[in-house]
Amino acid sequence: MTATLESAVPSSVDAAVTLSAVRKTFGHGPNAVTALDGVDLRVAPGEFVCLLGASGCGKSTLLNLVAGLDAPTSGSIALTTSRPAVMFQEAALMPWLTAARNVELPLRLAGVKRGARREKAGELLELVRLSEAGHKRPHELSGGMRQRVALARALASTLGSAEEGTPGLLLMDEPFAALDAITRDVLQAELVRVWRETGTAIVFVTHDVREAVRLGQRVVLLSSRPGRVVREWSTVDGDEPALVQDITSRLREVISGHAAA
Amino acid sequence: MATPQLDNDLAAVGAGLDALDAPSQEQRPSLGRRFVRTALPPLIAFALLLGVWQALWAAAFWPEYQLPSPASVWAAVAEAVETGRAFDVLWTSVHRAVLGFLTAVLIATPLGLLIAKVRVVRAAIGSLLTGLQSLPSVAWVPAGILWFGATPSTIYFVVLMGSVPSIANGLVSGVDQIPPLLPRVGQALGAGRLAAARHILLPAALPGYLAGLKQGWAFSWRSLMAAEIIATSPQLGEGLGQYLHNGSSLNDISMVIAAIFLILLVGIGIELLVFRPLERAVLRARGLSGAL
Numbered sequence: 367m368t369a370t371l372e373s374a375v376p377s378s379v380d381a382a383v384t385l386s387a388v389r390k391t392f393g394h395g396p397n398a399v400t401a402l403d404g405v406d407l408r409v410a411p412g413e414f415v416c417l418l419g420a421s422g423c424g425k426s427t428l429l430n431l432v433a434g435l436d437a438p439t440s441g442s443i444a445l446t447t448s449r450p451a452v453m454f455q456e457a458a459l460m461p462w463l464t465a466a467r468n469v470e471l472p473l474r475l476a477g478v479k480r481g482a483r484r485e486k487a488g489e490l491l492e493l494v495r496l497s498e499a500g501h502k503r504p505h506e507l508s509g510g511m512r513q514r515v516a517l518a519r520a521l522a523s524t525l526g527s528a529e530e531g532t533p534g535l536l537l538m539d540e541p542f543a544a545l546d547a548i549t550r551d552v553l554q555a556e557l558v559r560v561w562r563e564t565g566t567a568i569v570f571v572t573h574d575v576r577e578a579v580r581l582g583q584r585v586v587l588l589s590s591r592p593g594r595v596v597r598e599w600s601t602v603d604g605d606e607p608a609l610v611q612d613i614t615s616r617l618r619e620v621i622s623g624h625a626a627a
Numbered sequence: 628m629a630t631p632q633l634d635n636d637l638a639a640v641g642a643g644l645d646a647l648d649a650p651s652q653e654q655r656p657s658l659g660r661r662f663v664r665t666a667l668p669p670l671i672a673f674a675l676l677l678g679v680w681q682a683l684w685a686a687a688f689w690p691e692y693q694l695p696s697p698a699s700v701w702a703a704v705a706e707a708v709e710t711g712r713a714f715d716v717l718w719t720s721v722h723r724a725v726l727g728f729l730t731a732v733l734i735a736t737p738l739g740l741l742i743a744k745v746r747v748v749r750a751a752i753g754s755l756l757t758g759l760q761s762l763p764s765v766a767w768v769p770a771g772i773l774w775f776g777a778t779p780s781t782i783y784f785v786v787l788m789g790s791v792p793s794i795a796n797g798l799v800s801g802v803d804q805i806p807p808l809l810p811r812v813g814q815a816l817g818a819g820r821l822a823a824a825r826h827i828l829l830p831a832a833l834p835g836y837l838a839g840l841k842q843g844w845a846f847s848w849r850s851l852m853a854a855e856i857i858a859t860s861p862q863l864g865e866g867l868g869q870y871l872h873n874g875s876s877l878n879d880i881s882m883v884i885a886a887i888f889l890i891l892l893v894g895i896g897i898e899l900l901v902f903r904p905l906e907r908a909v910l911r912a913r914g915l916s917g918a919l
Contacts, residue, residue: 433815435811435814435815449817451815451816452812452815454808454811454812456808458806458808458809458811458812460809460827460830460831461913461914462830462831462833462909462912462913463830471816471826472816472817474826475813475816475817475818475822475826476817495638495641495642499645503912503913503914504914505650505913505914506649506650506914507649507650508644508645508647508648508649508650509648510641510644510645510648511645511648511649519816523815523816523817548644549644549648552637552640552641552644555637556637556641559634559637
């Protein structure tokens with residue numbers, strides 16, 4: 367992976383991810399599009415950070431860079447965690463594998479022995495409350511159940527591939543956006559519970575201010591084209607409705623700035 | 628903070644949602660009902676066909692040497708079975724077809740993967756392969772006889788030319804139809820190129836690949852018959868094609884129809900015994916059971 371540990375920055379020791387002056391440009395010459403420009407972001411181990419922004423703020427690009435699926439044009443990304451796991455808007459389970467085998471897949475790719483694999487997958491399915499559904503195929507599960515299997519699989523890939531003790535990192539790209547409101551509400555609560563139980567750091571991308579405030583310990587607002595960090599809010603000690611209001615008005619300002627340009 | 632009480636509530640709500648939202652399981656119909664639904668219609672169709680045939684023959688619509696009675700065709704089949712000739716003929720043809728088909732699978736699978744994943748290769752020979760698929764493989768028989776003589780090599784050559792394009796093309800379209808998110812997920816889960824091919828690409832392409840295999844088998848069986856009918860020589864032994872050819876030489880229409888019947892029988896038998904169950908298992912596991 368693109369884990370480039372920088373000893374010159376002492377703060378990276380107590381960070382799960384450190385992005386410094388990350389810039390990402392697609393294309394060359396006059397047609398080049400800058401998706402991210404000078405993004406600095408630090409996520410502490412076990413921290414829950416929500417990235418908020420309108421379309422075109424490069425949220426997905428940012429996740430791809432951290433996941434190592436893509437390389438930044440300039441700047442650096444330092445990871446102190448095991449392989450980051452990614453969860454997408456669709457569950458993207460392998461339709462030919464049962465739920466349990468889907469969870470085992472990253473362990474299998476990491477070369478974990480069958481017995482240990484089964485055990486770990488069983489634990490993770492238990493964690494997302496799906497121990498009964500391990501033998502089912504994706505098409506036999508509801509959307510919410512599929513997304514929980516995907517969560518278990520993502521956890522398997524970040525927790526299972528490393529030796530014990532390394533903190534995990536979970537990158538989530540609007541994972542609940544395609545679900546109905548009731549299921550989304552339950553899954554948000556489940557995610558918070560899973561996060562508390564596993565101590566994994568989470569970077570969660572969303573369009574939804576309420577979701578960001580409800581889930582995150584910290585909300586980071588990104589501007590669009592190019593994506594830059596506009597402002598950060600801590601949600602740990604604040605009154606929620608006021609915070610939602612504050613963030614929403616700032617988000618609207620950022621978006622209406624594009625109408626003039 | 629989450630208290631145990633809240634946690635239990637959440638678990639109960641989640642379990643309720645799962646019960647409400649999970650797609651209901653389809654009941655498999657009983658054996659008798661499945662028989663009525665799947666086996667009965669073709670049997671009735673076959674019986675009707677026999678009836679029409681018998682009626683046409685009884686009306687003496689065409690002369691006897693053009694339209695034999697069902698009974699005389701049955702007699703020809705029965706005679707071939709009694710003398711053991713039917714088994715020799717079937718064995719010669721079927722083992723050639725199976726060997727040819729398996730060889731074609733071994734050649735076409737890496738070829739298909741290469742075409743699907745390497746752009747230059749696809750640009751170079753992709754359309755050639757599709758073209759070959761529409762070329763009747765009989766067209767290769769004269770060339771094969773000139774190159775290899777009237778030997779088994781000619782027959783295998785024709786069978787390969789017939790089935791390799793189908794299988795390779797099936798695999799290519801199978802790979803093309805994989806949702807792009809799946810390989811990305813594989814990459815995110817830490818799959819290298821080879822592991823991705825083994826654990827994601829090939830299983831995801833399996834339905835298309837299977838369709839290609841099925842078509843490849845049909846083509847190899849067809850090509851084999853064409854080759855056997857045209858290339859006849861003592862050193863080739865007697866396969867179904869030669870049997871048909873002999874019937875034609877002897878002006879024995881019953882034997883000709885019996886041969887066609889046997890050729891059809893093998894085709895349908897392999898489809899029903901091998902490909903249909905395989906396809907059904909693969910599709911059902913993915914929730915794509917559809918009409919099967």
